[in-house]
Amino acid sequence: MANIFSLSDYEQLWQQSNQNTQSQYPDPSDSSDIINLCPKQLGIGHERWIQLHGMSLLIIDEEFHDDLIVKVPPQEIYVNEVEFGFQISGSWRDTVAQKNFFQSSGFLHEETIKASGKQRILKVDIHLDSPDLLNSFIASRCRQVSPDLKRLIEIPKQSCYKIGMTNTAMQLALEQILNCPYQGLTKHIYLEAKCLELIALKLEQLMQAEDSVATPIMLKPNDIDRIHYAKEILMSHLDNPPSLLELARQAGLNDCKLKLGFRQVFGTTVFGYLHQQRMEQARQLLLEGRMNVKEVASAVGYGNQSCFAAAFRKRFGVNPKSYLKLILPPPTLPNLSKGRLKQG
Structure with a gap:
């Protein structure tokens, strides 16, 4: 009630x-x-x-x-x-x-x-x-x-x-x-x-x-399904992703429609999305604590640890080794947060 x-x-x-x-x-x-x-x-x-x-x-x-x-x-x-x-x-x-x-x-x-x-x-x-x-x-x-x-x-x-x-x-x-x-x-x-x-x-x-949304293209339901399928392909191959042309071929789209449609559906480019997901997976692996930085870099498709560290720093603002120092266990708060209701 x-x-x-x-x-x-x-x-x-x-x-x-x-x-x-x-x-x-x-x-x-x-x-x-x-x-x-x-x-x-x-x-x-x-x-x-x-x-x-x-x-x-x-x-x-x-x-x-x-x-x-x-x-x-x-x-x-x-x-x-x-x-x-x-x-x-x-x-x-x-x-x-x-x-x-x-x-x-x-x-x-x-x-x-x-x-x-x-x-x-x-x-x-x-x-x-x-x-x-x-x-x-x-x-x-x-x-x-x-x-x-x-x-x-x-x-x-x-x-x-x-x-x-x-x-x-x-x-x-x-x-x-x-x-x-x-x-x-x-x-x-x-x-x-x-x-x-x-x-x-x-x-x-x-x-x-x-x-x-500045230059939207007409996407049929089947096109949207194929774009989502392309996303799933990327997610399944973060360590060794296909090229844009190969991804388009596997999804059953031409590369132009894939590029424009992917941005329209997900709000970012194909490889912008790939980078986001790689870095997020890397972040999760670091938090789990079962791999060192070199192993995490390899798991998300980076053969060069320095390139991985640079990409991670660009995404999160800190080096991989420094990241865990910033993430402390949630504080035990005495009865939860604060003040007066505002619009929002």
Whole structure:
């Protein structure tokens, strides 16, 4: 049975629940890093707010006893903010695990926010204090950005909401945020850098999405099936992939349709996808700990360890040997993450 609340009642419940408890500060040296505990009648967990330079970082880690429904009424209130959200596990609103969203300013509209009960909800949100921070990055590069981002600059009150898949580079940055080893000033600099990295990766994803649909080709259902088959061939031969011409022959397509269709269906090139999957497999093998770097390189088709290290570093920002040092076991958090409900 679902728990149903209005937005005001839901926020009031959180406020009352934390009024009678002493605020928790994970970092004793930082009063802007606060944990609010989930109301006991709703579930367990917490929401953690960290105020950074020009932005707020929200880490939600909670589990509700039952499904949750929050009804948001229509309001003539202009929300002048930009938000980037990354769902790691569970579902919240219309974002499920391994998805992310970009939301620009706009008027609050009527909606129903749903969250699943009896499953861990782990998500990271970045709230910019003002769109000016984003504008400062892209205002001089309007020709390079997507129409959605242009609207954010040119029509400040035009809202925008875009959902995408969380890629491996984003996942690594999220893991580093959740396992930040620092406190005080170093923590702030580190988290700001990781938030900016996530923003950059999401903006790049938005621009790639625009590029991928700029010149769509007509694909029949059979063409799409063959493109998916080509992907399966690649996945089965990561260590020794066929050439583009051979892949097209095996999939029953000409090479031109395979190149254009693959990008249209999967949002990346054939060999861009191959590289992503090789690096992701390498990452998983390193995490398993049964192979050394040389063996992992060979397993994903690299005969030269230096070339593998360079490719891994380009993908994840660190060398293979340094990667495991950045991935610590998940911290045992006292009742999960933090704060007040925001749109998103």
